[in-house]
Every structure is written in structure tokens, then in C-alpha cells.
Amino acid sequence: MPRPRSFVQVDVFSTRPYSGNPVAVVLDGTGLSDEEMQGLARWTNLSETTFVLPPTVPEADYRLRIFTPGGELPFAGHPTLGSARAWLDGGGTPRDDERIVQECGAGLVAVRRGEKLAFAAPPRVREGALDENQLLRIVGAFGISRDRVVAHQWVDNGPGWAVVQLATAQEVLALEPDFSGFPDAMVGAIGAHPDGSRHAFEMRTFAPAAGVPEDPACGSMNAGVGQWLTSTGGAPSSYRVSQGTRLGRAASIEISADADGTVWVSGAAVVCVRGTITL
Template sequence: MTGEGRRFVQVDVFGSQALAGNPVAVVVDADGLTDIEMERFARWTNLSETTFLLPPTDPAADYRLRIFTPGGELPFAGHPTLGSAHAWLRSGGVRRSTDAVVQQCGVGLVELRTDGDRLAFAAPPLLHSGAADEETTARAADSLRIRRDEVLAAEWVDNGPGWLAVLLGSAEEVLALRPDFGSMKGLKVGVVAPQTHDHDADFEVRAFVPDLGIPEDPVTGSLNAGLAMWLIGSGRAADHYVAAQGTAIGRSGRVHVDRNGDRYWIGGETRTVIEGSVAF
């Protein structure tokens, strides 16, 4: 590895307060790093995602982003998108447009906007959608250690990571889950249910990705983006709602969803927690 120091920040994303969301590690000056160096650093941070800011190769983009989990690279992920945009802006990034920040990543161009004190990204199109087949649905139920008849619906909401969404009847059912991660091999399962009591959120969400070394992700932008398209499109959610995530593991994530025409905006708070340099 090369020995020079590179700017580094760690950003908390989607937290309803400080240190309540999902952290992402961002190497700001990543130009020149090799794939192996990026992979090693992502394994070393051991966070759900580590990102690397690079000069864009698309003239329409403000920057290019590569996203790694401890288990490999992703074409897109939501909380790293918000956290990396936050880091890029704070490090002096100058956007080409006054209206938006444009990120280039594995799924193409992703637009971001400022939403009050929050950042929000435009949900990328789904690569795989539609109802899951019965075999997959039953396998997902088994891996969640619930009966098949407790699954009200199961839908592919894949915008890059490969999400399978499972709808349950209540937030209490979601929070009670104790998955069998061995049975979940090959699946990335997001679980959602409406809140049935007075709450500051409308839905409760959990995300399980054991194949990528992430048994439970604290707060997941890509999953919530896919869920928004499904829940709103099927009439299960209003055009504007808030999802809670991370409750079961001691976080208080809040994801703000806003449909405007045919675009779905996924927003949340972003806060710099660690700032300095990293030597490769």
C-alpha cells in the first residue's frame, strides 16, 4: 500500500439524533487506490459500507463513488450515497448544477438534493421487481423463523443490492424477529410492517444481509428506496411517510420518503463524526 495520508471522514446517516443512525467510512481522496487497497480497507473498517470518492468519468456527474462492504463491492447503496455526498460537499466539492448533486456509481447517475436540513437521493430504477415465487417466499419465512402465513406479501425491490422485501402485519412482529442466518444464504431480506400504535414513524423496517458480512444493517437507504416504490405504488403507503429502522439493535434511524411525480426521494440526517486522514 502507498504511504501518503488521504482525507477521511466517518459520517452518521439517517440518525434521528447524534450517533443514532448508520455510519459510513468515506475516503475523500481515493484517486489512485487499487481495488485490492479498497477491499482491504473496507474489511478493516468492518462497517456495513466504506466508500471512495473519485473524479467522475461521466461529464454529467460531480463525482464518482465506489462502495464496498466487508464482503465485496456494491453497485449502489443508499446510506453511503447520502454520507458520501455530505463528505464531498464538506470537503469543498463544487456541484455543476445549483439544484442538485449528481453521483456516478455502479448503477449509473444518482441525483441528490437538499431537503431542508437533510440530504435526499432520487431512488434509482428497480432492476428486478414483482412478486416473489412461492418457493422463495417460503424460504424467506423459514429464514426469519416465522410461519409462511405470517408473510402478507413478498416482493423483489432490487435496485442493485438484490433486495427481497417481506411484508408482515405489525411493527411488533418485525421487532420480534430472530432470523436463522444460515438458512438465509443467498438472500438479502428486508422486512417491513406498518406501525400500529402512536409513533413518529409510519413503518418499521429491518434489513438482513448475512452473505455480505452484515447480519443486520442499522439503516438502509437502498432497501427503503425499493420499499417506497412498492408500498406507495401498491397503495400501502402515502406519498409522504417516515420509516423507522435500527430499533432492534439500539439505533433510532429515520428515513424520510417523498414521492414527487414519478420520482421517489429518500432522505435523512447526515452528521460528520470523525474527520482526519488515513494512511494506505
């Protein structure tokens, strides 16, 4: 029987109101079927809609299920930060004062508390250079020549991400992708801003396979790219990424790598909508 449930929307990765990436969060997802969760995700039509559930392991503070309009994900970054903020805002109390432990399809994810929330990038399930056929499909969808690609990599921590690096942020912003012949793509492009810019890189991410043509700000992609770049010397141990520019957003994503190699992804997460939803 449908009943009212606490529901919030959180703007993630921007300090300017309504300029980041929103996530819808149902704070009590108990008793909902997969079909009901997926139906709500299609209806909100946001990049992700999440459902908070009791944990199934003692180490976790809660369990999270994450849905795009096109299906469920084992992990996603901005929903992790947004759902943690929603859970705290709704009265959630973590076992540890300094961090939250989220259980999701990818396992346990630590979320560090502070002025901004930060999640520890989960292990990549696939890494290494793309094969040439995959790369050619990507550059074909991007409408660019193969020689424009500076570097490329699998950075998949669950959703299926691959990334290509272009020489400049301007080249990334100029992309006019056409994924009509590549509907299963889960791909990003990154390029460097000029020296002295507030952000080191510009990122764009495209997920037609998940029903998200372009994501305004993507934590999971930035997590995998951060692991790649900081471990290979392609970026310093701490840097910022701007995203969402072509969509009229102003996302700012902060990446930092600890001495042990753990990569943290942080940014603002602000509750913008509070209420109830009947499910």
C-alpha cells in the same frame, strides 16, 4: 506508495448523535486497487466504506465506489447520502446549486440539497412478487409461518433486495432470524406502526451475503420498498420509517414520491469524524 488521504465518518439517518448508520468515506480514492479498497472495507467493518473518485462522465460531480466487508455494491443508499455530505464538507462544489449528481455502478443518482439531503431512488433491476420457493426460504430463516406474510416483493436496485411485509412493527421487531442455511440472503422485513405513531413503518434489513448480518439503517432497501408501496397504494406519498431499534439505534428515514413517480429518500447526515488515513 501509501500516502495520507482525507477520511471522514458520517452518521446517516439519525439526528441523535451516533444513533444512525455510519459510513466511512475516503475523499480521494485515486490510485487505489480493488484489493486495497476491499481491504479497508473489511478493516472498518462498517456496513459500507466508500471511495470518492473523479467522474468519468460530464454530468456527474464525482464517482463513488461502495464496498461492504464482503464485496462491492453498484448502489447503496446511506453511503450515497453520507458520501455526498462528506464531499460537501470537504469543499466539493456541485455544478448545480440544488442538487449533486453521483456516478456509481448503478448509473447516475441525483442527490437533492436542502435542510436534509435526499437521493432519487434508482430504477429497480428486479421487481414483482417473489416465487414461492424464495419466499419459503425467507420465512424459514425468519422462523415464522407462511401465513404471517401480508405481502412480498423484489425491490432490487442493485444489491439484490427482496422484502416481506408483516402485519405489525412488533412482529418485525420480534424476528430472530437464522441465515445459517440461507447465506446468500439480501432481505428485509417491514411492518406498520400503530396509527398516530411518528413513524408509519418499522424496517429491518439483513445482508449476510454482503457480510452485514443486520444493517442499522438501509437507504437502498427503503428506496425500493418506497417505490413499491407508493405505486401500489400500500403507503401514502410521504411517510417515515424507523430502523435499527433492535440494534440500539434510532434511525429515521423519510420517503416521498413526486407526482411523476420519482421516490426520494432523505434523512440526517452528520460528519462525526474528520482526519486522514494512510493508504
